[in-house]
Amino acid sequence: MKCEILYPGAFPMVRVYLDANETVKAESGAMVAASPTIDIESKMEGGFLGALSRKMLSGEKFFFQTLRASRGAGEVLLAPTVPGEIVLLELDGVNEYMVQKDGFLAGAEGVKIESKMQGLTRGLLGGEGFFILKIGGTGQLVLNSFGAIHKIDLKPNEEYIVDNSHLVAWTSTTTYNIDKASSGWIASLTSGEGLVCRFRGPGVVYIQSRNPGSFGSWIRQFIPVSE
Amino acid sequence: MNPIPNALCFGDGLPASGAPCVVAVSVEGLRVSPMGESPVVEHVVAFADMSVEAGGLDHDQLVVSWGEGSSRRTLYLKDPALIAAFRRAAPSQLTAHLERAAEQVRRARRSHRLLWSSAVGVLTGLVLFLWFGSDLIVEWAVARIPIEWEQKLGESVYQDFLSKETILKEGPAVSAVQEMTQRLTEKIPNNPYTFQVSVVQSPVVNAFALPGGYVVVFAGLMNKAESGEEVAGVLSHELNHVLQRHGLERMVKMLGLAAVVGIVLGDQQGVLGLAKQLGMELATLKFGRAQETEADLTGLRLLSDARIAPDGMIRFFERLSEKDDARVELFSTHPMSAARAERLKAELAALPKQTPNPFTFEWKQVQDSLALSGPKQ
Structure with a gap:
């Protein structure tokens, strides 16, 4: 499998080249176009129970699409739902990424996806919900963000603070705590930041330059109320 | 066939997401071999030179560090079999420290479970209270x-x-x-x-x-x-x-x-x-x-x-x-x-x-x- 990002920027697509009989997993609904040699299968990653728990708990799609080059090599075009950048990551079997539930776009056959329960404080206050995706295995992983994607490199014990709704993914060697934005509670709430995540290296944190929740409430004010 | 990496190495000059490497436990310490064109040099880290702790998002990884300043290296081991082999081979002064770390992790997990079950309990109580008792609160509020x-x-x-x-x-x-x-x-x-x-x-x-x-x-x-x-x-x-x-x-x-x-x-x-x-x-x-x-x-x-x-x-x-x-x-x-x-x-x-x-x-x-x-x- 080989990936190439087309139209980098706000409205990108990914072109995935598949050799004969190779497959790619993609978020359901992500396929835009494909060669006629490609078959689309709907597969419940992790079996029925795995899929059910992922659907029930993280709100992630029940089915992933599996696109298989069953009649010879071909290519697939994939695109995310929201405008925003796409990033390609290489998984080598040891590195693992925690990905917020809307961040996954596609992954090679060897990429393993499971939902993982977060701790109570992280789940309750982190803004990512109680469940996130834990993605490991080997092969290329394609993530998408809302807005531009920004990579933060952390050395061992180096810290960085991220507004939790801007999180896309982070490596599993990185730890984080939920923290208030300012030293006082009142200042934390009135600053509009509320709670933030304090990440601690080593590892990498990917963040998105736009906050989907804030964008949603901004757009809501223009939608006429009907009843 | 390429060996499969089983650890990530961090430090100055290495990628921020960690350089994949192969780690094996030997009598004198850990043998660290780089993968591909990695700047990690193959060498053996003696048990006497390293410090260990639990780390990672769930505290389930073994973190081994050695060296000073810019040559300081940190290794994240995740494979349970490798961690077990390390614990068997490492001298007791290192593992004593490790056992404490493991105990900490176990305690953290226990309190985690306790926290979760009490949260579920509170939630159930809240739902029952909302279902049966909220009418009284509503009446009280409306009267005002x-x-x-x-x-x-x-x-x-x-x-x-x-x-x-x-x-x-x-x-x-x-x-x-x-x-x-x-x-x-x-x-x-x-x-x-x-x-x-x-x-x-x-x-x-x-x-x-x-x-x-x-x-x-x-x-x-x-x-x-x-x-x-x-x-x-x-x-x-x-x-x-x-x-x-x-x-x-x-x-x-x-x-x-x-x-x-x-x-x-x-x-x-x-x-x-x-x-x-x-x-x-x-x-x-x-x-x-x-x-x-x-x-x-x-x-x-x-x-x-x-x-x-x-x-x-x-x-x-x-x-x-x-x-x-x-x-x-x-x-x-x-x-x-x-x-x-x-x-x-x-x-x-x-x-x-x-x-x-x-x-x-x-x-x-x-x-x-x-x-x-x-x-x-």
């Missing part, structure tokens, strides 16, 4: 809202509604409804409300009351009713919704419920989100049914006090009940009409017998006037 606020609220909705409908200004139907309202409101002790009742030209068989004493009767209801007493029964029911401040209670309950559920569950999608919506719907429906029953019973008493034959109300519900055989009570805002009629009959038997005073209008004429004034239905 001044009548003027309620009237302002009701009036704006009332005007908004009426501006879209054809209102009957005069005629036998209006005077009949006025007479009913007059006779009912006279008998309400300490009535803080000035009731306004409008008749709307519409085929809908319905009537509703807004907070603050604004009542709307649809002409369709008057056409369907077989006597003035039946309409007076519905009217009495609606007036009691206002008197018991049911609309306000409902609003407070919905707002409170939405706030509590929002805080507890957050913005969930998927089945949890669905369960949240369903739970809220069911809770408000149950609340709705309790209110309807209350308005039925107090409405019946008011009818009896006003000396309006109360069996009109019962007859009306009986006729409604012929239509709703297939409904399930749990899923509806109103109690089943048959059950309502039964409850009302029982209540009526307990009330002191009153000789009813008939209305001054002729019901047939009222209905005929409606047929003339409105479009044919």
Whole structure:
């Protein structure tokens, strides 16, 4: 499998080249176009129970699409739902990424996806919900963000603070705590930041330059109320 | 075939996401071999030179560090078999430290589990409390809202509604409804409300009351009713919704419920989100049914006090009940009409017998006037 990002920027697509009989997993609904040699299968990653728990708990799609080059090599075009950048990551079997539930776009056959329960404080206050995706295995992983994607490199014990709704993914060697934005509670709430995540290296944190929740409430004010 | 990496190495000059490498445990220490074109140099780290701790997002990785300054390296091991091999081979002064770290992790997991189970317990308690106890809180809160606020609220909705409908200004139907309202409101002790009742030209068989004493009767209801007493029964029911401040209670309950559920569950999608919506719907429906029953019973008493034959109300519900055989009570805002009629009959038997005073209008004429004034239905 080989990936190439087309139209980098706000409205990108990914072109995935598949050799004969190779497959790619993609978020359901992500396929835009494909060669006629490609078959689309709907597969419940992790079996029925795995899929059910992922659907029930993280709100992630029940089915992933599996696109298989069953009649010879071909290519697939994939695109995310929201405008925003796409990033390609290489998984080598040891590195693992925690990905917020809307961040996954596609992954090679060897990429393993499971939902993982977060701790109570992280789940309750982190803004990512109680469940996130834990993605490991080997092969290329394609993530998408809302807005531009920004990579933060952390050395061992180096810290960085991220507004939790801007999180896309982070490596599993990185730890984080939920923290208030300012030293006082009142200042934390009135600053509009509320709670933030304090990440601690080593590892990498990917963040998105736009906050989907804030964008949603901004757009809501223009939608006429009907009843 | 390439060896499979089993560790990530961090440090100056290495990629921030870690350089994959192969680690093997030997007698003297850890043998670290780089993968591909990695800047990590193959070498053996002696047990004496390293410090170990638990790390990673879930504290399930073994973190081995050695060296000083810019040559300091940190290794993250994840493979349980490798960690076990390390613990077997490492000298006791290192593993003693490691055992402490492992104990810490176990303790953290235990307290984690405890926290989760108590959170689930609190949540269950909260749900039960919301289901059974929230009515008391709602009543308490509503009792503190001044009548003027309620009237302002009701009036704006009332005007908004009426501006879209054809209102009957005069005629036998209006005077009949006025007479009913007059006779009912006279008998309400300490009535803080000035009731306004409008008749709307519409085929809908319905009537509703807004907070603050604004009542709307649809002409369709008057056409369907077989006597003035039946309409007076519905009217009495609606007036009691206002008197018991049911609309306000409902609003407070919905707002409170939405706030509590929002805080507890957050913005969930998927089945949890669905369960949240369903739970809220069911809770408000149950609340709705309790209110309807209350308005039925107090409405019946008011009818009896006003000396309006109360069996009109019962007859009306009986006729409604012929239509709703297939409904399930749990899923509806109103109690089943048959059950309502039964409850009302029982209540009526307990009330002191009153000789009813008939209305001054002729019901047939009222209905005929409606047929003339409105479009044919």
